[in-house]
Amino acid sequence: MKSVRIAFLVLEDVASHQPVGVSEIARRLDLPKTTVQRSLNTLRHAGWVQPAEEARTAWVLTIRALVVGARATDARAGLRSIAVPVMEELRRATEETIHLFLRSGDRMVLIERLDGIKPVRVFTALGTGARLHRVSSGKAVLAHLPRAELDAYLLQPMTTGWTRAPIDPEDMRQELDMIRTRGFATNLAQNQPNVSAVGAAIFDAREEVIGALTISAPPERLTEPGSFDFGPMVSDAARRITMGLRLR
Amino acid sequence: MKSVRIAFLVLEDVASHQPVGVSEIARRLDLPKTTVQRSLNTLRHAGWVQPAEEARTAWVLTIRALVVGARATDARAGLRSIAVPVMEELRRATEETIHLFLRSGDRMVLIERLDGIKPVRVFTALGTGARLHRVSSGKAVLAHLPRAELDAYLLQPMTTGWTRAPIDPEDMRQELDMIRTRGFATNLAQNQPNVSAVGAAIFDAREEVIGALTISAPPERLTEPGSFDFGPMVSDAARRITMGLRLR
DNA sequence: CTCCGCTGTTCCACCATGCGGAACAATGTA
DNA sequence: TACATTGTTCCGCATGGTGGAACAGCGGAG
Incomplete structure (x- = not known):
């Protein structure tokens, strides 16, 4: 499941470099911009990332990531x-x-x-x-x-x-x-x-x-x-x- | 990106019901068992879920979920x-x-x-x-x-x-x-x-x-x-x- | 002002790849 | 022993993700 693997790479890249834009992620992961953008859109619909306040061109994690992550220790x-x-x-x-x-x-x-x-x-x-x-x-x-x-x-x-x-x-x-x-x-x-x-x-x-x-x-x-x-x-x-x- | 959407649904289901098995997730999300299992395998390779200790048939979140989630507040x-x-x-x-x-x-x-x-x-x-x-x-x-x-x-x-x-x-x-x-x-x-x-x-x-x-x-x-x-x-x-x- | 380099975004044809039914194996329960 | 669970493997079809190319919007340098 290539697309899933990519989505998680993108998610983790956002986590460690937020707020971050499409091109920057694409460069770092060595992926086509198109692919990264598609991932980001899907992640947004899933509720895991959101545009940074004001700047609609940079992305950050949502609280959902915290809510899910916090359960890891259970x-x-x-x-x-x-x-x-x-x-x-x-x-x-x-x-x-x-x-x-x-x-x-x-x-x-x-x-x-x-x-x-x-x-x-x-x-x-x-x-x-x-x-x-x-x-x-x-x-x-x-x-x-x-x-x-x-x-x-x-x-x-x-x-x-x-x-x-x-x-x-x-x-x-x-x-x-x-x-x-x-x-x-x-x-x-x-x-x-x-x-x-x-x-x-x-x-x-x-x-x-x-x-x-x-x-x-x-x-x-x-x-x-x-x-x-x-x-x-x-x-x-x-x-x-x-x-x-x-x-x- | 259907597969990505499914992967996150599965991940969140694991988060809120861990430790949990393939069939149980499939039933709850109304998805074919095959689909769920594929997702779980991919999630495991991505390092987000792992088999529960002993029971290799039940799944739990890994600490990685916490590490990423903790960044959400940054x-x-x-x-x-x-x-x-x-x-x-x-x-x-x-x-x-x-x-x-x-x-x-x-x-x-x-x-x-x-x-x-x-x-x-x-x-x-x-x-x-x-x-x-x-x-x-x-x-x-x-x-x-x-x-x-x-x-x-x-x-x-x-x-x-x-x-x-x-x-x-x-x-x-x-x-x-x-x-x-x-x-x-x-x-x-x-x-x-x-x-x-x-x-x-x-x-x-x-x-x-x-x-x-x-x-x-x-x-x-x-x-x-x-x-x-x-x-x-x-x-x-x-x-x-x-x-x-x-x-x- | 214009150019250039950078962003993010849209489009599309190809074909890889994810989908899911069916059939199997491995449990433990009646 | 029979049955109802579980998880796992296989495979053909067509869906849908891929990524190059081309476009648009912005800002800074000359």
């Missing part, structure tokens, strides 16, 4: 209903921001957030994604990936997020070993300068890693000694979520 | 970046949960949430929708809709959400008049038994209503006198967001 057998109470408890205990991530390919995607009580916080929007090796949640996941998958991932070049320093795969393996033994991963302002975090992996009923839970805070509230307080707390909370999923 | 010229700081301030002042809604047709859709500090809270997932007349945000929007649109809306039968009591369109008009004059709408546990809320409308640069901001709390913390404290606060916050949008 799939995981009520993960949210199991996770949220645990997250609430964890937030009360730490007073910091708690994030719930799911893995999607080689990215971690934020699917739920309970923000901290203390004033200084970092704001991450739902649906935001980051490469696995850049974030504590991702490292927690990497540490529990099947050997073959991990090897494949480490073949890709990796850099730290902030200072674009390259990461040595062997160093990463060592870090992952440590994460596996102590039960949680850390990220001390390595991805974004003002955010530190500790994270622990969550497993589904088949005992495969599916995501991670994290505690985020400004670096001054999450130093290495501090992370040893929070570390066991996330690790314990994540394990309780895993338990909950297993009982389903 | 369209509104940085609404989020303008709204969030105002919402933070409002939450600090009230210590209650702050919701940001956008209108989509005759529904209000939750696009951002900052949860309250106090323990008892009601949890609404992002992307959740509700009929306009059922929620305070929706009533705030209705109160500022162009006459023709309002008339059209009031022609539909309306009931309260909880006790399915019918609502008289004339009563609603009166309530909307009051909302318009005092600047905010209230919902005192009428939709869900444990949630009260006050809401105020947000306008775009063309001065058309696009959404609303609300403060939610359990009824005991948001009684009629209390709502007169919070009322002006939401109303003021919403106006500041509107101002921000106008400057863009």
